[in-house]
Amino acid sequence: MRKYVLASLVFLSGLNAFAGAREFRINRGSISPDGYAIAWGIPGQQLDFEALEATEESTEKFINENIDKVHNYVVDLETNKILLDLGNGDGEFVEFSLGGTHIGNHYHIDVKPMYIEGEGWNSDAVAIIENTKWANNLSHTLIVNRESGVKVTLDAKxxxxxxxxxxxxxxxxxQEKFDKGAVNMTIEETSLDKxxxxxxxxxxxxxxxxxxxxxxxxxxxKLVLKAGKIEIQALSARAK
Incomplete structure (x- = not known):
């Protein structure tokens, strides 16, 4: 997995924040260590986000007229491209901020680096975690190779x-105790001896x-990519 330089992330996200009309705006705090982020916009439109939030009236007008049109995206900050359109969920499952207004009080999306054996040289495995009011889930898994431009979206199951x-x-x-509740998941790449x-x-x-x-x-x-599908090997589990 490639590691992204923090200074570059700040620089690129700054460009996105003050670039005039564009496809998307990056959600604050959503940038992952390897240079991916959650963003928002309206498919097929170039928006001047700063003009839209210039006044409370312009902010309110845009949200009232467009909340059901706004989509969240997974974006690559190195290439400044949209990798995946996460959709809108009829306006109920979308997260964005404009001016002093934040939409998505019970909905939040995280981008996390993960490790998949067989992902390929110079590629990144990216986990998309969608958080709702009571639980969250690993909604999408991407493998991205920035040099070749190849992106693989793995089975959401x-x-x-x-x-x-x-x-x-x-x-x-x-198991009986586990089955009673709603489940929150976090995932992070690490390493084990041997x-x-x-x-x-x-x-x-x-x-x-x-x-x-x-x-x-x-x-x-351990996650292993074989013939375009993920093989899952749970090595150990400890409950408390």
Whole structure:
């Protein structure tokens, strides 16, 4: 996986913030260490975001007239290109800020680096985590090679398959407790002695608005790309 220089990220995101009419604006705080981010815009339109937020009236007018048209994107800051259109969800599942207004109080999208064995030389594996009010999920997985311009979008079902593989490592009692709640997932690339690069996946299962204790599972998982599909190997899982 390529690592992106923080100074370059700041510079490029700054260009995006003051570039006049353009396809998208980067969401604040969404830039990943390897140079990918969540952005927003309206498909097929060039928007002057600064003009739209010049006054409270212009901001309110744009949001009222366009909230059902705004889409979130996954973008590559190095190439300044849209990699994936995440859609709109009828205006309910979209996140953006304009002026002093933030849309998406119960919805947030993260871009995280992850490790997939077989992703290819000089390629990045990118996890898209969509957070709703009570739970989140790994909604998309991308493999991007900036030099060749090749982008591979992997099966979105990997979220359920990943949870199932980790759940299978738990005891029956732990599984019963795990199954009661909504699940929050985080994923990060790490390494283990004698194994090499893997992913540390944390699953927090809890019952919203309940005083009953949930269960947190930390698992080391190896993901292997074979013939365009992901093979999931849950190496270990520990619950508390």
């Amino acid at each position: 990997i979220n359920d398959q990943l949870i199932a593989a980790i759940r299978a490592k738990l005891s029956k009692a732990q 194994v090499g690069n893997v992913n540390l996946v944390t699953l927090e299962s809890y019952i919203p608005k309940s005083e009953e204790d949930g269960i947190v599972v930390k698992a080391y998982v």
